[in-house]
Amino acid sequence: MATLPAGVSAADFNAAITKFKAAVGEKHVFTSDEDVALYRDAYSPMWGTPQELLASAAVAPDTVEQVQAIVRAANEHKIPLYPISTGKNVGYGGSAPNLHGSVVLDLKRMNRILEVDDRRGFALVEPGVAYFDLYRHIQEKKLKVWIDCPDPGWGSLIGNSLDHGVGYTFGAFRDHFGSHCGMEVVLPNGEIMRTGMGALPGAKSWQDYKYGFGPYVDGLFGQGNFGIVTKMGFWLMPEPEAYQSGYVSVPKRHDIIALVDHVNYLEHIGLIGQPNYSSPLGRAQRNEPDLRALVGKAGGPSDEELDRFGAAKGIPSWEVELQFYGPAKTVAANWEYARERIGASIPGSTFRDGHSYRFPMTDEQKAAVEHKVAVGIPAMSIFSIGARSELNPSPTDGHLWFAPIIPKTGEAILESQRAFAKVYQEFGLNVGGIFQTPATWIYRAFVMIVGMPVSRSNKEINAKSMAAFKRVVEVAAEHGWAEYRSPPAFADLVADSYSYNDHALRRFNEQLKDAVDPNGIIAAGRGGIWPRHLRGGRKA
Amino acid sequence: MTNRREFLQIGLAATALPAAGGLFSSGAEATVAPSVPTIPLYKVLFDDRFAQGKAFGDVASNLGLACHAMQAGDVTDFWYHDLDLAWRAEPKPIAGFTRHGPLFVLEHFGWDRGLRVVFRAEHHSLGGGVIEHRLSGPAESLSTAAALIPAGNDWVRLMAATVTQCAAGCSQPAERTVVTRGAASLPDDETFYSWVIAPKA
Numbered sequence: 001m002a003t004l005p006a007g008v009s010a011a012d013f014n015a016a017i018t019k020f021k022a023a024v025g026e027k028h029v030f031t032s033d034e035d036v037a038l039y040r041d042a043y044s045p046m047w048g049t050p051q052e053l054l055a056s057a058a059v060a061p062d063t064v065e066q067v068q069a070i071v072r073a074a075n076e077h078k079i080p081l082y083p084i085s086t087g088k089n090v091g092y093g094g095s096a097p098n099l100h101g102s103v104v105l106d107l108k109r110m111n112r113i114l115e116v117d118d119r120r121g122f123a124l125v126e127p128g129v130a131y132f133d134l135y136r137h138i139q140e141k142k143l144k145v146w147i148d149c150p151d152p153g154w155g156s157l158i159g160n161s162l163d164h165g166v167g168y169t170f171g172a173f174r175d176h177f178g179s180h181c182g183m184e185v186v187l188p189n190g191e192i193m194r195t196g197m198g199a200l201p202g203a204k205s206w207q208d209y210k211y212g213f214g215p216y217v218d219g220l221f222g223q224g225n226f227g228i229v230t231k232m233g234f235w236l237m238p239e240p241e242a243y244q245s246g247y248v249s250v251p252k253r254h255d256i257i258a259l260v261d262h263v264n265y266l267e268h269i270g271l272i273g274q275p276n277y278s279s280p281l282g283r284a285q286r287n288e289p290d291l292r293a294l295v296g297k298a299g300g301p302s303d304e305e306l307d308r309f310g311a312a313k314g315i316p317s318w319e320v321e322l323q324f325y326g327p328a329k330t331v332a333a334n335w336e337y338a339r340e341r342i343g344a345s346i347p348g349s350t351f352r353d354g355h356s357y358r359f360p361m362t363d364e365q366k367a368a369v370e371h372k373v374a375v376g377i378p379a380m381s382i383f384s385i386g387a388r389s390e391l392n393p394s395p396t397d398g399h400l401w402f403a404p405i406i407p408k409t410g411e412a413i414l415e416s417q418r419a420f421a422k423v424y425q426e427f428g429l430n431v432g433g434i435f436q437t438p439a440t441w442i443y444r445a446f447v448m449i450v451g452m453p454v455s456r457s458n459k460e461i462n463a464k465s466m467a468a469f470k471r472v473v474e475v476a477a478e479h480g481w482a483e484y485r486s487p488p489a490f491a492d493l494v495a496d497s498y499s500y501n502d503h504a505l506r507r508f509n510e511q512l513k514d515a516v517d518p519n520g521i522i523a524a525g526r527g528g529i530w531p532r533h534l535r536g537g538r539k540a
Numbered sequence: 541m542t543n544r545r546e547f548l549q550i551g552l553a554a555t556a557l558p559a560a561g562g563l564f565s566s567g568a569e570a571t572v573a574p575s576v577p578t579i580p581l582y583k584v585l586f587d588d589r590f591a592q593g594k595a596f597g598d599v600a601s602n603l604g605l606a607c608h609a610m611q612a613g614d615v616t617d618f619w620y621h622d623l624d625l626a627w628r629a630e631p632k633p634i635a636g637f638t639r640h641g642p643l644f645v646l647e648h649f650g651w652d653r654g655l656r657v658v659f660r661a662e663h664h665s666l667g668g669g670v671i672e673h674r675l676s677g678p679a680e681s682l683s684t685a686a687a688l689i690p691a692g693n694d695w696v697r698l699m700a701a702t703v704t705q706c707a708a709g710c711s712q713p714a715e716r717t718v719v720t721r722g723a724a725s726l727p728d729d730e731t732f733y734s735w736v737i738a739p740k741a
Contacts, residue, residue: 027698037723038651042644042648086652088648108652132620132624134620136620136624152645154648156643212701363621368618372616378616378620379616380614380615380616380645381614382620383611383614383615383617383641383642383644383645384610384613384614384615384639384641384642533613
């Protein structure tokens, strides 16, 4: 046995394992090195070092009653559990725990789709249900609803949602935690609780109304460690009649400010789904040595210099893809409206049509869709493009996502580009930069995400990425920005940046943790929340 | 935007494989006929964007195995329309010649169904026509492949023959490293994988 949880005796550990086996059957408790190794974080920057966060064992229940039995045994022997759904959250920790030596509570066998209603537009699922599974169910039953899935689509709806994961269609659905409705939770004492309307025995609207009556507690279970979610409802998007995308380009650096304001209006009033920003001028660096020289000059280029270069070459500074969903007539009208609105406001703006689809699609039509997740089709194509490059020297070894939230404005984009580029340059990382545009998954904010390289063979790369990560978290905090999500290795660091009024939020969470989970058995360290007996080991 | 997709895409254009002329000579597959029970494969996956992938698929096809050519190196279609359904009924062995991404995905999918990578060959170009082949799998399969690979230019076909006739029942994989020089090349600093995924022994 390679690893024991800190402070747990071999006798207690073995006694707990015996009880886990009694609860789920011997073949669903994993203690061999070979089996436990499957729960390593494939993208860990600490791979193979003494600091790597490893599980001690894993247990895979099939029913809520089995989860309860495991939790009771863990409480009895003070065994830390780390619940995972399907454990596919690579880049944010995968299935590895925040606390070394935790027993992974692997919920992938709980994979029942309990209900899908395409009239009221919801699904109720267990943690082991992956986006592919729900999509297949909907297709086979010919239901008229879409899923909103992340890229890639192999993860669990519940797991992704609880990590505040995001997707690619309409704002209300892209926020996977925000679009959930109702939970069933096994609490740290082994009791089952249902939230929202689910607290009403015989409730008829558990997946229709989130709040029920009284305080809304669901948020405690997202990026938290107050219980184990065993069922969750999700709102689903009605299948639209049509999809149309269109591209808008604007010439100057500061045009991004007006462009974002227009696009925000279109999105917040409900005319478009996810907008996708990019920089044609940034892409032009590959073929324009003069531009590369300008960008690389000491102190960097001014906005005016970049505008002059772009004007001389006829290359716009910014572009955004707008995505329209709905009846064919209104989709066309909304695209026309967007062109008129932006064209009248930003001199030099240009427009071109993108893709156009009608639904339902045949399998051949689906196969031809370039960005499948934009039309609710799960895919794994993201793993087909991991070529070695200067930007990502060890693509097979993964990356760390640094994902800071900034305001949804053009000014914030320009400010964050310069602030983060300075740090990346200081550490010699070829990420981000003055042409970086935000990820737009989150409805009301931008994410200036970058992937920092990880290598299993070159520890210097990991050391550099980890040092840069730490520094860029600090720089973000100095500007009033912070991460929305983090690999376990940096959870304490990120949580530490949420420090208003002497960490009042963390102290409140810790009070709750002590009250709800006095033995600290559920996901210690998740969200930067540690049980009382482990707070001395906090990394920040 | 350097988002997660673009982060992975940048640099891809610079790594397109050159045409691999002279790759395919005699049928090497006959030389690795096994003396032990072999893993019965449900399907063989290959990346037909590359000459090496096509050659691998040719060998498998000539051996009468069902093959699937990935579209643009993406396993989605294979997974959704084929393998997921097959594995729901019964975890069946598969083999392939791919870049790292598809193997990474299928290995993780396989773990969830009680399968493991039982043979893995990492073919890494060191530049100048030198390729390092790191092999891990059943000792019987490795010793045959390791003896034959340096001798000729047909390492892709040899690997295809090896994985499609991989020895069954291995619980303790062996490891070997073989280097080929001046043989059928890969783009500099590029890596491909030959592999078998099968139910855990």
